[in-house]
Amino acid sequence: MASDRTDGMRVLRPDDWDVWYDTLLRAFGGAPEAPEERELWRELTEFDRSLAVWDGDAVVGTAGAFTFRLTVPGGASVPAAGVTMVSVAGTHRRRGVLTSMMRRQLDDVRSWGEPLAVLTASEPDIYGRFGYGAATYALRAEIDTARVRLSVPAGTDGVRLRYAAPADVLEDCEAVYARLVPGRPGMLARRPKWERVALLDPESEREGASPLQCVVAERNGRIAGYARYRVKLGWGDSGHDGTVSLEDLAAEDPAVDAALWRFLFGIDLTSTLVMRGRPVDDAWQYLVSDIRRCRTRQRDSLYLRPVEVGAALQARTYAAPVDVVLDVEDAFCPWNTGRWRLSGDAKGASCERTADAADLALTVRELGSAYLGGVSLTALAAAGRVRELRAGALAEASVAFGPAGPAPWLPHGF
Known part of the structure; x- marks a missing residue:
């Protein structure tokens, strides 16, 4: 019988969940799950935030995004997409399946008005190219x-x-x-x-x-x-x-x-x-x-990437007064690329586009690593990942981004 499907990516439908989830399990070794575990993950799956890539009747790519709120420095609870259940069938690697899912997903997250995306990485070297930086340990x-x-x-x-x-x-x-x-x-x-x-x-x-x-x-x-x-x-x-x-x-x-x-x-x-x-x-x-x-x-534990740089940086507070212009590079989400003036302290912050000269230059990946205060901008600069363009700006920003309380921590995976 001819398939009624066409190849490509689409939002996951409830009646496709079993084949979608089986594809995911196979990518992670193929060990079966206990019935109660499988059923709970089905209940937690947000179908309208999950993607399936099809090749005929076969699912060859999976990705999802849970609806979370993440505590940021200062105590605010900020909307964050919890990227999860990402896999590509071994038969379809190096065909751009993962990149296409990450592209669609981040576009969706932006449309949902969520300034942050977070994930835990089974293979850390995969996600750096999509702008995710290790933010907690x-x-x-x-x-x-x-x-x-x-x-x-x-x-x-x-x-x-x-x-x-x-x-x-x-x-x-x-x-x-x-x-x-x-x-x-x-x-x-x-x-x-x-x-x-x-x-x-x-x-x-x-x-x-x-x-x-x-x-x-x-x-x-x-x-x-x-x-x-x-x-x-x-x-x-x-x-x-x-x-x-x-x-x-x-x-x-x-x-x-x-x-x-x-x-x-x-x-x-x-x-x-x-x-x-x-x-x-x-x-x-x-x-x-x-x-x-x-x-x-x-x-390494939680990986974070700002989806909207301005909204993300002004959602948190800062351990010390800061007024710096960040020159951000974001090849995968180009709407973030450019110069942003961050002004803030322990009471609040603003972050707007500016034409002023930059004080620090970094990619969105480094910004994600530093965002929760668990990785210092000074350490990233020592690794050549952050460039100081105005003398003193690095120390000012590093102190401001640093923790004013407990170290950041992801309490459980997803």
Whole structure:
């Protein structure tokens, strides 16, 4: 039977989702997902913001964009397109499929009035050419809890901990998360159903560990923090050698935070605590007796690109007064190319086109890296990625863009 489709790119239709998603899974190795996981991602898919590239009856390219709001320096919650589910069939590489999807997607994001696009990159070298720069980093650690001690702050002993089924306290834990979102750049204000992602717990992905467990921290009868984790027991010649794998932890104050970490360090029959995706300034690092035995390392996390330079730069505040003209190069979104005068401080900012002489020159990729304050303009200049055209402008702008509070952090992938 002849196909009723014509080749090309189009917005994803609900009845095409299964073939579209199967194309995506194959591009990421082809391992099947648990039915509950697959169904949740279908529910989260925003069809009118998702693209499929067809070759006859076959989907050969996929891309989506979740509707997010991202906390930026100063605490504002800014619309951001969460670029996701991007893949190209191995049979159709080097034919311009990815470039065509990125072109269409960024045009769409601009038409939606969203000044930022963000993503997590399975292969970082792909997205730089489309203007995305690494904007946040995440901490990984493998802590020898048999030899590392914690020194906790005053008030920790007053925090009450109790076990709870993760689903039973989901609403309370989500409320804790929501209260923390405005306080740290890079955090995402979660829309309905996103809280369920954290509870996905297919046995096929546990690697021999326990089902997801949860402990909540209470103060004055109210949940003020939580930790979700798994335990994998092990035994060696010297006895127990179990591992705690932290999945998620949130706390509203230092004492609650310390109480949760102390609990994780002390779980019976375990001697290792592993974590990934934590803030680079996570407080436990300053409570431990021996940071070397924590085997910390950092990894790139959130990639960001301004879709509308002017709107993006004036959506955040600045740690110090700044008045600079930026000469921005953006080959992929040429509407951003040109000179922009940024004037701002801790109260607000404006960013308008100007004919004045430029003070700094950079591409939109470097602007994306510096935007949340996690990568300094000075460091980028040392790498030759930012050029100072007026003496003193680099130091002024670098201080202004830098963090005035917690380091930027992406709390979960998408």
